[in-house]
């Protein structure tokens with residue numbers, strides 16, 4: 001069974017229908033990149049996947065858990081889904097180390113000691129081994145985002161969701177974050193990445209999904225989507241992005 | 245149970261047992277209320293003990309008739325209210341027997357007869373009632389003097405200003421804010437003899453009888469004993485001795501203060517015990533109330549930001565009610581109104597009532613800024629915590645609260661200082677805290693300026709210390 005199954009997903013805020021019947025399946029180890037104009041509902045879609053938003057209609061099944069089923073323990077589902085936000089959302093009152101170990105320790109996944117060992121290993125992976133005791137505010141944006149990735153990974157998730165992880169960063173910081181994500185993809189992590197980094201999408205994605213107006217307009221292999229766009233909307237979107 | 249849960253349970257249990265004790269107070273001991281400031285009938289002598297004609301008569305009668313009683317000094321108005329609300333068993337406070345009062349109370353035989361006089365400032369040109377036209381007259385609420393002045397108000401065309409306390413009334417006349425005051429003759433002449441710069445300019449009007457009062461239809465046995473005892477002490481000469489002692493001697497011989505102790509330092513050292521116990525009460529009340537208000541405020545704040553509609557609705561309703569109600573009204577409601585509602589002789593000790601009052605009022609203010617503090621934490625924090633799989637309450641405790649509380653620290657410090665100052669309002673329900681201590685000391689030595697200065701300085705010192713302490717805590721946390 002696919003890792004993520006989304007069927008006929010609708011989401012409205014009052015009269016404003018943001019998602020208008022989305023269908024998507026993501027396989028194990030697959031990396032899906034989502035592109036599309038701002039306001040098209042990409043963030044809303046990602047947030048529906050871990051229940052930060054409750055869909056108005058439709059079905060979401062993740063690793064076998066049906067989110068619309070009242071009996072599903074949402075906290076358990078969330079442990080399996082790591083999420084990385086555009087603005088990092090690190091906990092400013094906790095050190096880098098404490099940010100990473102908070103959830104595993106609180107949820108009794110690991111003892112404090114093993115969590116510390118895991119955290120050090122993760123910090124090494126994201127290239128911040130020397131920042132364990134730093135406070136988030138003393139780090140650059142790129143460093144903070146890498147800590148945020150390490151924090152999500154500490155729960156040993158089976159799926160990672162990224163919502164424009166580099167768009168709040170200074171250009172010179174973007175590379176380091178993307179490198180970490182590439183490493184993750186190479187290690188076989190299942191990932192859904194909302195991004196404007198077309199280079200990254202081309203290189204890493206197994207599939208690129210183009211969203212516009214609350215619907216998936218087109219999807220396929222990166223080279224098909226980028227080099228042979230079918231719909232005029234996608235052509236229009238790519239023109240704009242590439243001309244920037 | 246977690247540590248904080250244990251703490252909450254303990255506080256509730258303590259409160260509960262207090263109520264239980266209060267409602268099962270021993271049947272044999274009567275609680276008799278008196279005024280705080282009505283020399284020579286009642287006043288506090290050095291060291292905090294009450295003295296005066298009323299007090300000594302009551303004591304002499306009680307000895308003769310074997311009455312067990314506990315004296316409770318509160319303002320006259322509160323004493324009368326509490327008697328009608330069944331909070332006390334009797335009142336002896338230079339209380340005039342009037343037809344109106346007889347509707348609600350049963351009175352003993354008259355134990356003293358006195359009339360109302362008008363007094364003006366020493367240098368005043370006001371000589372009679374006609375001179376009062378267009379001027380302001382100071383009155384003490386609920387007294388015979390007030391009733392008499394009210395009855396002649398329209399005839400002589402003066403304005404009226406009310407006080408709860410004789411000394412404040414005298415002072416208003418002394419400094420010239422009011423042109424005159426009306427007071428019972430023995431009280432006025434005693435005060436003047438002891439240094440109040442007023443003079444009596446009228447004869448005695450509306451001579452009236454003072455009586456000991458119980459609630460109508462209640463405590464008939466106590467009343468009968470009082471009457472019998474009064475006869476006995478009149479017969480054996482004790483009564484005359486008591487009255488003479490207070491009407492024909494000077495203040496200092498009664499209070500134990502010497503003239504040389506009227507300097508600022510002298511007054512301070514003389515009254516150190518009284519001030520100290522008032523200060524202690526203020527501090528205890530402040531600390532206990534701050535702890536309770538903080539607990540309540542945190543609960544209200546957490547409810548206020550809870551998902552769903554119920555929590556926020558409960559929180560904002562409670563905040564709305566208790567923030568909107570003046571502290572004094574709330575204090576009276578809890579101390580007098582609430583037991584009245586429950587009935588069955590239910591009583592709340594003044595300290596507990598004061599504590600609950602402050603808890604509710606300061607707790608509502610605290611709740612409002614705690615809620616605001618939590619709301620000021622970026623929404624992304626809760627989302628990030630939840631996305632890691634942390635349950636709502638864990639996310640609240642580990643992520644939102646620590647950040648919110650940091651934002652709130654200046655508000656907490658501010659609230660602590662306000663709580664400390666607000667304890668002074670609780671003097672209205674008879675709690676003898678620092679402010680009430682000041683009133684009591686002035687009631688016997690009339691040194692208004694020096695004593696209030698002393699009290700003000702003490703408040704400033706504690707507030708300064710509290711601010712330092714808070715700043716230190718704040719630095720530690722950052």
Ligand SMILES: Nc1ncnc2c1ncn2[C@@H]1O[C@H](COP(=O)(O)OP(=O)(O)O)[C@@H](O)[C@H]1O
Nearest residue numbers: 013016018036037038039040041042043044045
């Ligand atoms: N909490 C919300 N309440 C109301 N409208 C919202 C909310 N969140 C998002 N929207 C609306 O949904 C639409 C899609 O937003 P979003 O999913 O953030 O788009 P994208 O991430 O593709 O830029 C926008 O029009 C936005 O205004």
Ligand SMILES: [Mg+2]
Nearest residue numbers: 042043044164
């Ligand atoms: Mg977005």
